[in-house]
Amino acid sequence: MPFRPVYSLLLKPPLRSLSPSVSFYRMASSQAAARFGLKDSSLIKTQGLIDGKWLDAKDGSTILVTNPATNEELGTIPEMGLAETKEAIDAAAKAFPSWSKTTAKARHDILMKFYALMNEHHEDLSRIITLENGKTLAEGKGENTYSASFMEWFAEEALRTYGEQIPSPLPGVRNVVIKQPVGVVAILTPWNFPSAMITRKLGAALAAGCTTVIKPPPETPFSALALAELARRAGVPDGVINMVTTEKNVRDVGKEMCESKIVKKVSFTGSTPVAKLLAGMAATTLKKVSFEAGGNAPFIVFDDADLDEAIAGAVICKFRSSGQTCVCANRIYVHSGIYAEFASRLAEKVASFKVGNGLEESTTHGPLIHGRAVEKVSRHIDDAVSKGAQILVGGKAVPNSNFFNPTILSDVPADALLNQEETFGPLAALVKFETEDEVIKLANATDVGLAGYFFSRDVGRAWRVAEKLEVGMVGINTGLLSQSVIPFGGIKESGLGREGGHGIAEYMNEKLMVFGGI
Incomplete structure (x- = not known):
């Protein structure tokens, strides 16, 4: 299934890369916003996001994004690499202590605001999906509705991350289990659902108290970047969501996301062969993984x-x-x-x-x-x-x-x-x-x-x-x-873990606390 996953490009040479000057890049950014014809043109972002700052690639190189229906240019995004990925991971790590300590109610409220903003900008978000992915506008609207539903669902799940007390057979001992966010999460998504495949992972991660580094697909990056902008408007703090855009550097970026000791979980949707590659990389630190891989x-x-x-x-x-x-x-x-x-x-x-x-x-x-x-x-x-x-x-x-x-x-x-x-x-x-x-x-x-x-x-x-x-x-x-409410995922070589439903558990660790002398 080599055409669904973002990581198909691990096995293929890049098809598109440009190296325009910074001034040209700025002009292209405003032109890109105009090409989408949105009510709110500020939703179109043509830069990556690291620690709350919209950034170009360090070397100024970019990736050309086109409309698959017309082959017309939509805009460019930065061709980021290893250095930017490390910066994004460090930013997520810096943001984690404070974000993880927010109350479940506070995270719920932010996610519900995020959900409301996705509904408020429904027409624009749907149009972005159609222009960069090619699906019909009716399907684009359906995807945005589906995508937003994950924010609503996981806002509610944030309030349901219950622990438990386990009766002990030993006198004077009490067993208590609590759930804590795993830490920094790397998210890698495909182009076929450029919005929903992000919110299904991001909603769970944010609700659990995790911070994130996201690598959206180079074919359909603008939906992801628009979501990052709405997240900021919803009150998600700087560094909690970081986005690294890349095409030709995908091998280095993916490797760092999987092998970094700072990253504690990798969530990927794509092909089975690439899931196996990522699993091998992630195994170097035995981090948590969830993969939604190939189907037939x-x-x-x-x-x-x-x-x-x-x-x-x-x-x-x-x-x-x-x-x-x-x-x-x-x-x-x-x-x-x-x-x-x-x-x-x-x-x-x-x-x-x-x-x-x-x-x-x-x-x-x-x-x-x-x-x-x-x-x-x-x-x-x-x-x-x-x-x-x-x-x-x-x-x-x-x-x-x-x-x-x-x-x-x-x-x-x-x-x-x-x-x-x-x-x-x-x-x-x-x-x-x-x-x-x-x-x-x-x-x-x-x-x-x-x-x-x-x-x-x-x-x-x-x-x-x-x-x-x-x-x-x-x-x-x-x-x-x-x-949004069901456990989505497969068996055999179709992946590991579940998304949606009670998928917030994939982003949390259980901790046992045994109290003696009671």
Whole structure:
């Protein structure tokens, strides 16, 4: 899954870097704000944030950020490196003693103000997401609402970080357990949800009393930087949130975040191969980690399913954000008895989609993030077709663009590449099955296990299949899972830990205090 994670660039040379003069950089900053067309142009920041100060890279170099729908320049951000990363970590460490000692109620109030500001600037934040990511404005608005919900949820969780008293078998002894923030947290996020993937981590970290160093993706940095600006307006003290932007120095930055003895936890969303690299680095200090890594979600339609619900579920699950979500259906298994009808009706629905600029009201699906993502979808289609699959709808990229026509393949063979790799694009691959045991075996035949889905009206089967699927999350008669209140995460090679829900625990240490002489 090399096109979702920010850390794909660990394995690839940088594609974009500039070294303009400082005066040019300042002019570009104001131009960037104008290009977004916001009500509050001060939300557009073109510098990194360290210890409350907006800063350029020390050597003045920058990264060019473009709109994937038009390839037009949006602005530039600093190409920071190891030195800036160390400064950010030191700033977070300096801010930690005072922030960690604030009351849970004080952190709650600041996070609730942050939440209110995200709602107040809903239109602007949504527009930023659409312009830099490419998803439709409706999806951008949905993401901002989802993103803000983490601030509200973790504001409330700050007040629920309860300890406990454990009765002792020894006379005169009392056992008390308290929870304390782990310390400085490094946060590394992907481009597919440029806002929500930050707040899901940042909200928990702030609520726990941790300070943070964030490396946003170079493809979609402006959403992250806008959040940092709103955090300052909400009253988050200097140094509690620091942002280091980089592309070509990502290896050095990531290594420092993982190996620094000052950093006590690393939270990453991205691919499984990169999660393994980061885990190895983090192991040098045995720091806490939480990784939401690769997925390859099965989507099963049994012969007793409500077909209207199953088709609607497939559309939202597979084609949301043009297939660029970590929990997208990647392998769609349909019982042979309903296969033809399901394929025909799904194809009819997908054929009505309109690909285009996300800001246009008639657009249903935006572009992929870049040309490498387009190439991967093409490669998966070519491989499947060469092995006998049939194209029902789509099948082609739009020339000289990042757009790919939503595609459905039927009769996809088991050895097709797309059954082993996550496509991360608007490609639905239909596979026929006969029995429940057969399809469970097919669904589980992967090293990863993030999400899975199935549709059936049999209550017994619902429990049986849900328990047998080797994934961290199961959608039963629904194609949507994501909510701020649930434990989000996978098993096998899909990662470690959980986000959302009670995810604040990932940012806290339990301390046992044994009192004698009582």
